[in-house]
Amino acid sequence: xxxxxxxxxxxxxxxxxxxxxxxxxxxxxxxxxxxxxxxxxxxxxxxxxxxxxxxxxxxxxxxxxxxxxxxxxxxxxxxxxxxxxxxxxxxxxxxxxxxxxxxxxxxxxxxxxxxxxxxxxxxxxxxxxxxxxxxxxxxxxxxxxxxxxxxxxxxxxxxxxxxxxxxxxxxxxxxxxxxxxxxxxxxxxxxxxxxxxxxxxxxxxxxxxxxxxxxxxxxxxxxxxxxxxxxxxxxxxxxxxxxxxxxxxxxxxxxxxxxxxxxxxxxxxxxxxxxxxxxxxxxxxxxxxxxxxxxxxxxxxxxxxxxxxxxxxxxxxxxxxxxxxxxxxxxxxxxxxxxxxxxxxxxxxxxxxxxxxxxxxxxxxxxxxxxxxxxxxxxxxxxxxxxxxxxxxxxxxxxxxxxxxxxxxxxxxxxxxxxxxxxxxxxxxxxxxxxxxxxxxxxxxxxxxxxxxxxxxxxxxxxxxxxxxxxxxxxxxxxxxxxxxxxxxxxxxxxxxxxxxxxxxxxxxxxxxxxxxxxxxxxxxxxxxxxxxxxxxxxxxxxxxxxxxxxxxxxxxxxx
Numbered sequence: 001x002x003x004x005x006x007x008x009x010x011x012x013x014x015x016x017x018x019x020x021x022x023x024x025x026x027x028x029x030x031x032x033x034x035x036x037x038x039x040x041x042x043x044x045x046x047x048x049x050x051x052x053x054x055x056x057x058x059x060x061x062x063x064x065x066x067x068x069x070x071x072x073x074x075x076x077x078x079x080x081x082x083x084x085x086x087x088x089x090x091x092x093x094x095x096x097x098x099x100x101x102x103x104x105x106x107x108x109x110x111x112x113x114x115x116x117x118x119x120x121x122x123x124x125x126x127x128x129x130x131x132x133x134x135x136x137x138x139x140x141x142x143x144x145x146x147x148x149x150x151x152x153x154x155x156x157x158x159x160x161x162x163x164x165x166x167x168x169x170x171x172x173x174x175x176x177x178x179x180x181x182x183x184x185x186x187x188x189x190x191x192x193x194x195x196x197x198x199x200x201x202x203x204x205x206x207x208x209x210x211x212x213x214x215x216x217x218x219x220x221x222x223x224x225x226x227x228x229x230x231x232x233x234x235x236x237x238x239x240x241x242x243x244x245x246x247x248x249x250x251x252x253x254x255x256x257x258x259x260x261x262x263x264x265x266x267x268x269x270x271x272x273x274x275x276x277x278x279x280x281x282x283x284x285x286x287x288x289x290x291x292x293x294x295x296x297x298x299x300x301x302x303x304x305x306x307x308x309x310x311x312x313x314x315x316x317x318x319x320x321x322x323x324x325x326x327x328x329x330x331x332x333x334x335x336x337x338x339x340x341x342x343x344x345x346x347x348x349x350x351x352x353x354x355x356x357x358x359x360x361x362x363x364x365x366x367x368x369x370x371x372x373x374x375x376x377x378x379x380x381x382x383x384x385x386x387x388x389x390x391x392x393x394x395x396x397x398x399x400x401x402x403x404x405x406x407x408x409x410x411x412x413x414x415x416x417x418x419x420x421x422x423x424x425x426x427x428x429x430x431x432x433x434x435x436x437x438x439x440x441x442x443x444x445x446x447x448x449x450x451x452x453x454x455x456x457x458x459x460x461x462x463x464x465x466x467x468x469x470x471x472x473x474x475x476x477x478x479x480x481x482x483x484x485x486x487x488x489x490x491x492x493x494x495x496x497x498x499x500x501x502x503x504x505x506x507x508x509x510x511x512x513x514x515x516x517x518x519x520x521x522x523x524x525x526x527x528x529x530x531x532x533x534x535x536x537x538x539x540x541x542x543x544x545x546x547x548x549x550x551x552x553x554x555x556x557x558x559x560x
């Protein structure tokens with residue numbers, strides 16, 4: 001049988017609730033799966049590791065120092081609210097910011113540029129803008145920043161992009177300009193409104209990356225005279241959103257000058273999330289963007305100093321807008337008219353409550369809806385997920401986040417494998433078969449598992465085992481020097497070959513089409529069902545896809 005899953009996510013505040021329609025599958029196997037409803041009082045998981053990464057980072061170029069200032073200044077109070085463990089004392093964190101502010105101000109020259117490693121060093125425009133941003137955030141949080149340093153920083157920002165080297169690509173210059181406008185807006189520069197209008201009106205739609213739109217949207221958020229520009233920037237961001245049932249991410253591509261911006265996708269997500277919270281806090285992309293960012297953590301943090309700093313800034317703003325009220329409420333769940341359970345949340349905690357209802361019970365009562373409610377102060381975040389297995393063994397393909405196909409080919413003799421007019425595969429007993437899966441993801445996917453169930457008459461050939469006979473490559477003429485082609489062929493991080501299935505895994509799958517193949521041997525004559533191949537996000541199984549079921553006949557030696 002093939003497992004399937006669907007889920008709905010949401011959040012609400014006040015003494016209110018939400019009703020979700022529920023259709024219990026009539027052909028579900030009663031002993032498998034069921035309904036899971038989970039609730040929590042915060043969208044923020046434990047962020048200690050991300051901040052510790054910035055605090056303990058061993059190198060100290062100006063970008064890294066500025067990112068540390070941004071992260072510590074933003075999250076110090078939030079983590080104190082949640083009682084995060086392993087954090088340095090508040091005084092140690094304050095002293096860290098004071099030291100870094102002195103370091104950045106000391107590397108600044110008369111024109112406001114900041115040396116990348118030392119005072120008087122070469123101006124790296126992104127690092128100089130980033131340092132100005134850090135100094136401004138530190139001042140906003142009550143740290144002492146020299147007026148002279150702030151004045152020089154503002155002068156530098158006003159000259160962007162005129163002071164950017166001429167050889168920088170055009171899109172990099174536009175991005176630096178957008179970031180400079182964003183920082184100037186935080187400094188209350190009165191000329192920002194005109195610059196936002198000119199930037200939006202003079203930049204073609206295909207030249208405005210979603211990251212630029214995020215910076216400009218933050219700059220325009222509080223200005224009532226920029227409503228038209230805000231609407232246009234929100235439209236650009238909405239058009240760039242890659243959504244699943246639970247998450248939203250925003251991909252930005254620059255030219256060969258990405259390194260000049262220290263660009264990364266997670267930074268873009270942080271920039272856009274902060275902008276959405278500032279300009280359109282009720283946008284449904286907001287909670288999805290939070291979940292998308294939290295899902296990208298590895299070992300509790302994001303990939304680099306840029307990502308950690310920007311994500312923490314965005315989550316700090318989210319926390320203050322949506323979770324400023326200390327939780328003190330009871331969440332309750334009803335299935336149709338029957339009360340199913342409840343849980344109390346008190347204080348700032350990161351625990352999650354989960355209610356499970358077996359498929360057998362759902363089948364007996366067939367509730368038409370799920371109702372979630374709450375009483376008390378705070379905000380509840382919920383997920384309602386249904387997981388089941390249809391009784392039917394022959395299923396058509398289904399794309400709920402991935403599209404998949406599968407084919408069988410002969411390895412040693414072309415006559416060993418054939419497909420008849422009805423679509424049934426015929427394999428000669430004892431023959432080796434190459435199984436090839438093709439998987440397409442329309443947008444970036446996280447923690448992907450690709451699973452191919454084997455028909456019972458086939459067994460995988462593990463090339464790592466002694467005595468296993470090597471098979472010729474799937475594409476003998478494939479070029480090996482093309483990185484993009486190599487990535488498409490070897491996209492997976494780990495694979496398992498088991499008695500009944502083959503599995504491939506990767507923590508990150510970029511949008512595109514991928515193939516994966518392995519070799520099996522036909523060991524047992526007979527007629528068999530090959531369940532559909534399946535791909536899913538392991539931590540969001542409602543983002544999945546399946547191929548079609550297949551019939552496989554293993555013919556006895558010498559017969560058809």
